[in-house]
Amino acid sequence: MSAGGGGRVALRHKTAEIAMALAFLAIGAIVIFDSLRLGARWGDEGPQTGYFPFYIALIICASAAMILFRALRLRPEQDRTFVEVEQLKLVLAVLVPTAVYVALIGWLGIYVASIAFIAFFMRWLGKYVWWKVAVTSIGNSVFFFAIFEIWFKIPLPKGPLETLLGLN
Amino acid sequence: MDEIQSLLHGFEVALSYRNLALMFVGVILGVIIGVLPGLGGANGVAILLPLTFAMAQTPGGTTSAIILLSCIYWGALFGGAITSILFNIPGEPWSVATTFDGYPMAQKGRAGEALTAAFTSSFVGALVAVIVITFLSPVVARFALEFGPPEFFAVYLLTFCAFVGMSKEPPFKTLASMMLGFALAAVGTDPVTGTLRLTFGTTHLLTGFDFLIAVIGLFGIGEILLTLEEGLAFKGASAKLNMKVVLETWRELPKYWVTSIRSSAVGCFMGIVPGGATPASFMSYGVARRFSKDGDKFGTGQVEGVVAPETAAHAAGTSALLPMLTLGVPGSPTAAVLLGGLLIWGLQPGPLLFVEQKDFVWGLIASMYLGNIAGLIVVLTCVPLFAAILRVPFSVIAPIIMVICAIGAYTVHNSMFDVWMMVVFGVLGYVFKKLSYPLAPLVLAIVLGDRAEASFRQAMLVSQGDMSVFFSNGLVGSMTGLALFLLFWPVISLGIARVRGK
Numbered sequence: 001m002s003a004g005g006g007g008r009v010a011l012r013h014k015t016a017e018i019a020m021a022l023a024f025l026a027i028g029a030i031v032i033f034d035s036l037r038l039g040a041r042w043g044d045e046g047p048q049t050g051y052f053p054f055y056i057a058l059i060i061c062a063s064a065a066m067i068l069f070r071a072l073r074l075r076p077e078q079d080r081t082f083v084e085v086e087q088l089k090l091v092l093a094v095l096v097p098t099a100v101y102v103a104l105i106g107w108l109g110i111y112v113a114s115i116a117f118i119a120f121f122m123r124w125l126g127k128y129v130w131w132k133v134a135v136t137s138i139g140n141s142v143f144f145f146a147i148f149e150i151w152f153k154i155p156l157p158k159g160p161l162e163t164l165l166g167l168n
Numbered sequence: 169m170d171e172i173q174s175l176l177h178g179f180e181v182a183l184s185y186r187n188l189a190l191m192f193v194g195v196i197l198g199v200i201i202g203v204l205p206g207l208g209g210a211n212g213v214a215i216l217l218p219l220t221f222a223m224a225q226t227p228g229g230t231t232s233a234i235i236l237l238s239c240i241y242w243g244a245l246f247g248g249a250i251t252s253i254l255f256n257i258p259g260e261p262w263s264v265a266t267t268f269d270g271y272p273m274a275q276k277g278r279a280g281e282a283l284t285a286a287f288t289s290s291f292v293g294a295l296v297a298v299i300v301i302t303f304l305s306p307v308v309a310r311f312a313l314e315f316g317p318p319e320f321f322a323v324y325l326l327t328f329c330a331f332v333g334m335s336k337e338p339p340f341k342t343l344a345s346m347m348l349g350f351a352l353a354a355v356g357t358d359p360v361t362g363t364l365r366l367t368f369g370t371t372h373l374l375t376g377f378d379f380l381i382a383v384i385g386l387f388g389i390g391e392i393l394l395t396l397e398e399g400l401a402f403k404g405a406s407a408k409l410n411m412k413v414v415l416e417t418w419r420e421l422p423k424y425w426v427t428s429i430r431s432s433a434v435g436c437f438m439g440i441v442p443g444g445a446t447p448a449s450f451m452s453y454g455v456a457r458r459f460s461k462d463g464d465k466f467g468t469g470q471v472e473g474v475v476a477p478e479t480a481a482h483a484a485g486t487s488a489l490l491p492m493l494t495l496g497v498p499g500s501p502t503a504a505v506l507l508g509g510l511l512i513w514g515l516q517p518g519p520l521l522f523v524e525q526k527d528f529v530w531g532l533i534a535s536m537y538l539g540n541i542a543g544l545i546v547v548l549t550c551v552p553l554f555a556a557i558l559r560v561p562f563s564v565i566a567p568i569i570m571v572i573c574a575i576g577a578y579t580v581h582n583s584m585f586d587v588w589m590m591v592v593f594g595v596l597g598y599v600f601k602k603l604s605y606p607l608a609p610l611v612l613a614i615v616l617g618d619r620a621e622a623s624f625r626q627a628m629l630v631s632q633g634d635m636s637v638f639f640s641n642g643l644v645g646s647m648t649g650l651a652l653f654l655l656f657w658p659v660i661s662l663g664i665a666r667v668r669g670k
Contacts, residue, residue, distance in 0.1 A: 020603055024344050031351050034366050046629040049363040052621045053354040056347050063344035082602065087397040094396055098570055102587050118567040126563030140568055144575065152219055154579055
């Protein structure tokens with residue numbers, strides 16, 4: 001069955017290839033659509049705005065069609081595992097907190113959000129004791145605060161805590 | 169010898185205390201970046217680029233800034249070898265070939281020898297490439313001063329077709345990835361008429377996609393996701409490097425001078441023609457295995473098997489700066505980021521740089537000599553320190569790298585939208601890598617898209633839409649011809665293989 005190893009299979013290679021090719025076709029179609037709207041021909045003053053992107057998009061669609069064609073012809077024995085369930089879990093275990101982290105930056109500012117993010121990681125995935133978690137996560141934010149706000153004078157997003165401490 | 173004089177002047181510029189200090193800072197930062205998973209030459213430089221904005225505004229500051237950034241790049245090139253040899257984890261794609269013989273050597277307790285061989289041959293490769301840059305780039309620049317839009321478009325065409333012809337990935341995936349880059353570059357304001365396109369009414373897309381964000385996401389977040397999947401147990405050989413081992417290895421290394429010369433040549437060629445450091449290191453390893461009399465022992469821990477890929481990778485990585493400086497066409501993603509830096513600091517890369525910014529160019533070239541010496545000193549003395557970084561558990565290092573990437577993405581334009589885009593590009597990078605879509609052409613297309621389009625349209629305006637302008641004289645004709653040859657190389661080589669097979 002799978003050449004990739006013992007774990008349960010979350011997604012097969014062929015499916016992933018086909019999905020990606022279809023995504024490329026969709027992107028190509030969007031670009032072609034907008035290029036035609038703007039004019040992809042030879043105008044009075046030379047090539048119109050959509051001229052170059054139009055042909056780019058044509059090549060995208062042509063390549064995607066070839067990739068799709070090849071993927072569809074993949075025989076079952078060549079259909080390797082794309083990602084196993086366990087692997088996917090690990091990847092999502094990082095990806096989801098990262099998305100939450102980015103959302104938190106807008107609300108709490110980057111320094112507080114980073115403390116929460118690193119602490120979450122160390123405690124949940126690393127199982128560290130609390131004082132190590134606290135030292136690392138808070139130390140990290142203090143370090144970056146010193147470098148960016150004080151040394152290089154580059155303001156990063158700040159939230160209610162910084163306002164409270166009068167650090168804005 | 170104009171070049172020698174210019175170079176000596178360059179040394180005067182580069183040899184200030186401040187610049188020397190920046191070199192060491194850059195190299196050390198670079199090695200750390202090269203050792204850490206998820207941070208590499210390209211995104212490391214991209215993340216640190218905003219820190220140089222202020223520095224570049226002081227008089228002579230652009231030279232200091234480029235010295236800092238290029239030294240980070242040299243450091244990252246050196247750093248990749250450490251993880252490959254000690255941990256069997258290539259810190260950078262171009263050090264994959266170094267693991268083949270480097271890691272077996274380390275397992276046999278010859279880590280010191282392998283590291284010394286790797287660092288020394290990296291240095292030799294870089295040195296050869298810098299000498300090539302010193303003498304070749306003024307010639308190329310002078311030549312390129314005569315270029316018009318058709319010639320420039322032919323250079324761009326050659327760059328991108330070389331990717332299709334040379335890359336190990338399937339040609340259609342290379343093409344798709346590259347064209348996606350061009351499409352992303354087209355988003356925003358049309359460089360010629362100023363019309364908005366592909367923005368679909370959102371204000372976020374007015375300025376288009378910034379390739380720095382793409383680099384940080386694709387190479388940073390994407391790489392971390394990949395590393396995670398492969399499991400997190402770093403089991404490394406111990407790293408001790410004393411002077412005795414270094415000297416013994418140095419005594420042995422001259423034996424491999426033929427390999428060194430060949431690998432440097434392969435590296436320089438692949439760096440200038442945008443093939444990049446990664447294919448150069450594989451090619452050089454393969455060639456060395458074929459020609460060496462110990463060829464069948466390769467893969468079991470041969471010093472020659474470390475020398476070959478390291479020399480080529482460093483030569484290619486260094487010489488990739490030649491087309492970036494002289495033509496404004498970078499040969500690798502990291503060179504592209506450096507080019508982006510130049511543009512942000514208000515310098516226009518290309519042939520005029522050699523006329524208008526002599527101090528900058530020759531200061532940079534001189535700093536390449538000095539930076540690589542600094543690099544060699546740093547890595548030979550501090551290996552245990554850098555190896556210790558890898559022993560920090562992933563659950564600590566991964567979120568910190570994510571935070572660094574987020575800060576880097578934010579500081580490019582002070583925009584939260586960019587941070588979101590970074591995450592999107594990260595997922596894209598992960599999927600692309602898994603499906604073997606190459607990332608380098610995507611990044612280069614985002615960087616060069618607008619300018620390739622502008623030169624194409626200018627050329628077409630001059631010729632009134634006649635495509636034959638790209639064959640109108642010997643120079644542009646041969647470049648276009650070579651580009652088309654490279655583009656169809658996968659088909660041609662398939663044909664050759666078929667004919668031979670019969």
